[in-house]
Amino acid sequence: MRDHIPNDVKRAVLVEAGHRCAIPTCRATTTEIAHIVSWSESKDNSFENLVALCPNCHTRFDQKKDIDRPAIKMYKHNLGILNNRYGEFERRLFEVLAKSGERVFVLGVAGDLLVANAVKDGFFEDKHVEGMGFEVRGSNGFYKNFPMTFTYWVTDAGLEFIKRYATGADIA
Ligand SMILES: [Zn+2]
Known part of the structure; x- marks a missing residue:
């Protein structure tokens, strides 16, 4: 049945x-x-x-x-x-980019971790645009500026991948 x-x-x-x-x-x-x-x-x-x-x-x-x-x-x-x-976030991002055709996007805190696999595959590139950050200073002289925003460019390879994904071409 x-x-x-x-x-x-x-x-x-x-x-x-x-x-x-x-x-x-x-x-x-x-x-x-x-x-x-x-x-x-x-x-x-x-x-x-x-x-x-x-x-x-x-x-x-x-x-x-x-x-x-x-x-x-x-x-x-x-x-x-x-x-x-890819992670859930990356998969959603591919869908959003497939619809919008955007080439640049900004992510918040830990954004670099959320798109790590796609970055490793060369689909997104962090051009280290000056964004928001927060400074941590320790009494021992420790200083670090942690970024709160990450700006990514969709590379040509990324654009091609998203296009193939959206049109149902093989992405393997
Ligand atoms: Zn449907």
């Missing part, structure tokens, strides 16, 4: 997409479980054949066919890579 997707499989599919639509430029919070190869064709309720989509994208995929199957497969493939390589 179509509805007989085991609960643990449903949960894994929702967790994979962060309980949001798997389409990077959508990411709506209302989700349905969609079959990549339709149930009537595949009778396949496995994790590999399922993806979280919002009702709107589900209709665009299943009925209107303006999102095709290879694209859906690639969105799912990319989710796996993103989940392994």
Whole structure:
């Protein structure tokens, strides 16, 4: 039966997409479980054949066919890579940048830690713009200026990555 997707499989599919639509430029919070190869064709309720989509994208995929199957497969493939390589904050940032097309953004305290993996991969660059900071002075002569803001540029590689992610091209 179509509805007989085991609960643990449903949960894994929702967790994979962060309980949001798997389409990077959508990411709506209302989700349905969609079959990549339709149930009537595949009778396949496995994790590999399922993806979280919002009702709107589900209709665009299943009925209107303006999102095709290879694209859906690639969105799912990319989710796996993103989940392994980047933190939640970085994944959200990719989505925001995919929508806005911004090349510069500013983060607050500990911003450098939040985007560490993307920086390591060469997608964002800290140009050490003078920002807000706070000074710590110890009686022993210790002095350090801790930055409170971090300004990042999206590199050309980052722009390309975000574009590939947003359009469902392979990001591996
Ligand atoms: Zn959607």
